Amino acid sequence: MVEKRGTDGSDNTSASDETDEGRLDRLEARRQRLDADLLVHRKVVPEASSNKEAAQGYALAVKLSSEFIAGVIVGALLGYLFDQFLGTSPWGLIVFLLLGFCAGVLNVLRSTGAVAQSTPAGRSQTGADAEDDGK
DSSP states (O other): OOOOOTTTTTOOHHHHHHHHHHHHHHHHHHHHHHHHHHHHHHHOOHHHHHHHHHHHHHHHHHHHHHHHHHHOOOOOHHHHHHHHHHOOHHHHHHHHHHHHHHHHHHHHHHHHHHOOOOTTTTTTTTHHHHHHHHO
């Protein structure tokens, strides 16, 4: 049979049981103190602001994905129509699909601000940009 021994290797099991129970109680008390400290030190975010941020993130994701998909679909439709009128199937679809993909990527980059908005050639720049160009 397996003998139950204390932590020090002795045969004193009653002291060992009390020690284990005391150890478990101290461990539980320490865990509760740490949980309370974590609640104090953790940054408590109000639920309303976190929901608002999540909604803004979803809105941006939908906007960017719809701009990309729209570019690809418009390119594919133009390519299909080009092929139907000129009988160049499937080359028009392939070329315009790739152009639509590029246009979709460019739209996404413009929306995120990674690429500067282009200004038409006939329009003049205003503000600080016009002053910088003159120097």
